[in-house]
Amino acid sequence: MRIAVIGAGAMGSIYGGRLSLHNEVYMVDTSAAVVDHISREGICLEEPDGVHVYRPKAVTSTAGLEPVDLIVLFVKSLYSKAALSGNPCLIGPDTYILTLQNGCGHEDILSEFVPRERIIIGTTQDNGAALGPGHVRRGGTGHTNVGMLTGDDGRFFLRMAEAFGSCGFELEIHSDIRQLIWNKLFTNVSLSAVTAILQVDMGYITSNAHAWNMTVQLIHEAAAVARAMGLEADDEAIIAEIKAVSERTPRGCTSIRADLRDGRRSEVDTISGSVVRAAQKCGVSVPTHRFVVEMVHAMEERERQEK
Numbered sequence: 001m002r003i004a005v006i007g008a009g010a011m012g013s014i015y016g017g018r019l020s021l022h023n024e025v026y027m028v029d030t031s032a033a034v035v036d037h038i039s040r041e042g043i044c045l046e047e048p049d050g051v052h053v054y055r056p057k058a059v060t061s062t063a064g065l066e067p068v069d070l071i072v073l074f075v076k077s078l079y080s081k082a083a084l085s086g087n088p089c090l091i092g093p094d095t096y097i098l099t100l101q102n103g104c105g106h107e108d109i110l111s112e113f114v115p116r117e118r119i120i121i122g123t124t125q126d127n128g129a130a131l132g133p134g135h136v137r138r139g140g141t142g143h144t145n146v147g148m149l150t151g152d153d154g155r156f157f158l159r160m161a162e163a164f165g166s167c168g169f170e171l172e173i174h175s176d177i178r179q180l181i182w183n184k185l186f187t188n189v190s191l192s193a194v195t196a197i198l199q200v201d202m203g204y205i206t207s208n209a210h211a212w213n214m215t216v217q218l219i220h221e222a223a224a225v226a227r228a229m230g231l232e233a234d235d236e237a238i239i240a241e242i243k244a245v246s247e248r249t250p251r252g253c254t255s256i257r258a259d260l261r262d263g264r265r266s267e268v269d270t271i272s273g274s275v276v277r278a279a280q281k282c283g284v285s286v287p288t289h290r291f292v293v294e295m296v297h298a299m300e301e302r303e304r305q306e307k
Contacts, residue, residue: 001023001070001160002026002066002070003016003019003023003025003026003068003069003070003071003072003163004025004028004062004071004087004090005019005025005027005028005056006028006029006074006083006087007028007029007073007083008029008031008034008038008058008134009074010129010130011074011128012027012029012072013043013045013128013130013134014045014128015072015100015126016054016056016072017043018167018168018169019056019163019167019169020056020167021167021168023163023167024057025056026057026058026059026062026068027057027058028060028087028090029060031060031133032060034058034134035058037133037134039058041134042055042056042134043056043135043136045128045136046131046135046136046138048138048141062087062089063089064089065089066089067089067091067093067094068090070097070098070163071084071091071096071097072098072100073097073101074101076101076265076267077099077102077103077106077109077267077270078265078267078269080099080101080110081112084110084112084113091114094118095118096114096118096119096156096160097110097119097120098120098121098122099119099121100122100123101267101270102188102255102267102270102271103270103271103273103274104178104181104185104270104274104278105270105273105278107119107121116149117148117149117150119149120146120147120148121146121148121177121181122145122147122177123144123177123180123181123184124142124144124145125141125142125143125144126142126144141170142170143171144164144169144171144172145172145174145177146177147173147174147175147176147177147178157173161173178229179232182222182231182233185222185271185274185275186219186222186223186226186233186241187241187242188256188271189218189222189271189272189274189275189292190218190219190242191215191246191254192254192255192257193218193268193272193292193296194211195253195256196254196256196257196259196266196268196296196299197292197296197299198211199257200257201252202245202249202250202252202253202254203246203247203249203250204250206247214288215242216239218288218292219235219242221279221284221286221287221289222275222286223235224284224286225278225279225282225284225286228279228283228284229278229282256271256296260296260303265300266300268292268296268297272289272292272293275289276293
């Protein structure tokens with residue numbers, strides 16, 4: 001299978017590196033330094049069974065390349081449109097796009113580039129940390145859960161399962177991927193949002209009554225939206241899981257918190273903002289999520305002004 005992985009960060013490197021074992025893979029990134037390093041040295045993954053070096057092709061420009069079978073997006077969601085607009089030659093009449101990005105609602109952007117029947121939405125249980133250009137520590141492995149917005153006749157998923165499975169990924173196909181997306185979203189729109197605004201580690205949330213109260217309110221609102229969409233959402237079970245995550249990783253740093261701390265734009269619009277948009281469609285009130293979105297954007301603007 002011809003695959004383009006757009007974004008050569010930690011997760012892109014894990015997928016692009018391993019998929020290159022038995023597929024024609026192009027790593028696409030705007031950083032010339034990262035692309036040059038991968039072209040010279042390959043991608044070094046520190047994996048549970050040892051250190052491995054993979055050698056996908058790496059480019060900053062895809063001009064002149066033929067369309068691929070599959071594009072895997074691993075850029076931040078706020079850069080999805082620019083990433084796809086900048087690489088039009090990768091997209092042909094039979095190209096599928098897979099997003100494993102945080103948040104939900106990505107199909108609104110992806111449908112500008114391919115029909116909805118060629119959009120694949122997913123989550124991954126893999127995780128990793130970038131140690132340098134083309135050098136990643138793979139922290140854990142797990143299922144890659146995928147599903148389509150429309151029905152699939154099975155042929156493309158069969159090819160995809162073979163391509164991923166031959167490279168060590170466990171691909172699990174779901175008829176309604178929305179449930180898994182929202183199960184993951186509950187953590188991001190509560191724990192991630194509050195740690196970002198307070199600029200604290202994950203363990204702080206359960207140790208401070210006020211922070212925890214806000215987290216619980218965010219969970220209640222998100223769960224109400226999920227149920228209005230026809231999904232399953234048990235408030236108490238979600239609250240218990242978020243509490244356990246906070247206590248298991250007390251020094252953990254969420255992505256939105258790190259973005260605000262380092263002066264980068266965050267993905268709040270596809271995380272907390274996705275709950276706000278879904279709530280509008282369902283007629284559910286989510287005042288705490290609206291507050292979170294506005295507060296995070298206010299903090300982003302303050303950081304830009306102070307630079």
